[in-house]
Amino acid sequence: MKRIAVLTSGGDAPGMNAAVRAVVRKGFYHELEVFGIYHGYSGLINGEIEKLDLGSVGDIIHRGGTILYTARSDEFRTPEGQAKAVEQLQKHGIEGLVVIGGDGSFRGAQKLIQHGIAAIGVPGTIDNDIPGTDFTIGFDTAVNTVIDAIDKIRDTATSHERTYIIEVMGRNAGDIALWSGLADGAESIIIPEAYYNMDEIIERLERGHKRGKKHSIIIVAEGVGSAVEFGNKIKERTGFETRVTVLGHIQRGGSPTAFDRVLASRLGAEAVELLLKGQSGRMVGIRYNQIISLDIDEALMQKHQVDLALYQLASILAI
Template identity: 60%
Template sequence: MKNIAVLTSGGDSPGMNAAIRAVVRSAVYYNMQVYGIQRGYEGLMHGDIKRLTASSVGDIIHKGGTILKTARSPRFMTEEGRNQAFYQLRRHQIDGLVVIGGDGSFRGAQTLQGSGTATIGIPGTIDNDLAYTDYTIGFDTAVNTVLEAVTKIRDTSSSHEKTTIIEVMGRNCGDLAVYAGVAGGAESIIIPENPVTYEDVIHKLDEGRARGREHHIIMLAEGAGSASNLQQQIVEETGEEARVTVLGFIQRGGDPTASDRLLASRMGLRAVEELRAGTSDHVIGIDRGELFAESINTALTAESKGNEELMRLSSILSV
């Protein structure tokens, strides 16, 4: 393997730059040439491809976002788009490609089968919504970002004795709400996997008030409902105001935490080593602290391990 390339695709996540750095420097270490592809598969089709060296990635490990930018590319899924991508890969004699992103990005990598370029995926998404791996790059940072917001809201809600709803990302996967909710001491956590009715939430709210609790924080994953609907229902049923915070894209930003940088660094090196070993159509994952590689197909059909332990912890500790 002489020439490899790296791209980031889909939603960006903090730590993607640390992964890019690791891919580039590992390639340099193994005497390969390495290219950076701009704006994901979109840039691949357009040949937006540049050489990267060890110093191109000299000051990026601590930066959020991705220096390679990212884009969604519907056209890449057409035959024409795919052919353009094949052409560009051949033109730059790229033997191996590292794709950093989520499930859509991995599906993109699968369509490159037959191009003669080996592909390895690295999981980068703040949602932690890839069931095959314990953690994705960016998740730990996003949890801590949400947690900072909870801490700020605590200051004012304990001054005011109020209820606050915090809506966080997570369409299918409530991990962000669960981790940040347990770590933030939220009294209620509402996630897609474990739908509680709004009645349950309001019931707990009433109980807490009866016991003299001063504030009540509800962590809501966007996939499990809308903060403004819940807010309305609380007003109607309890007659009391509830406040809403929608964190939005703040959750994608921020300097990556140590954990995310280490995970990204380890996965970047492993991806390059897998390419050297002849692996293709695989993704890197982490299982109880150990890296592994498995086929994209297997990875995309994995079932979620769920959050029973943390949800139980929450119900015991948030009395």
């Protein structure tokens, strides 16, 4: 293998640039030509492919987002679009591809693999919802962003003696809500993976109020529903002054944490290593702090599992 390429697809995540940097520099270490594909699969179809050098990825490890940009592509979902993408890779003599993104990006890689293109997936999404890996690139940074926001909101909640309901991202996964809620001592954490009882939430709020608690924080994962609706229900049943904050896309941005920079560097380098070994159709991940790889098809057939032991702990500590 002499030529490889890297692209980022789907939602951006802090640490993607560190992964791109690792792919390029590991490739150069092994005397490969490395190409960057801009705007994901859409850019691949349109031939937005440029050769990268060491300077192309200089001074990017600390930057959020992705220097390769990202986009969604309806055309790539069609056989015609996939044929155009394969044609572009062949035109540039690219023999291997590293795809950095979430499950949708990995499904795109599956299509290219079916056309004979060697591809390796690197999990990059703040949602942490890719089965087979303990953590995805960007998750740790997103959680720390949420924690910083909650800390600030708590100051206001205390000053005004209010109950705050905070909605966080994560699609259908509750990892961001769970980790940030546990880290910040939220009174209740509401996630898609666990049954919640509104009566118990109300009882906990009222119990805290009776013992003199001045404020409460409730974290709601977006996959459960609207925080505004939860806020209205709580206000109707308790009469407590209630405010709602939807953190939104602030969770995707910002300089990646040390954990995400190191994780991205390890995963990006391992992806190149797998291509050099002639492997394809694999995704890299981390388990028990060890870098592993597994079949993409197998990974995508599994269901993401949240750590319910953490959920139980959060509930106990918020008594």
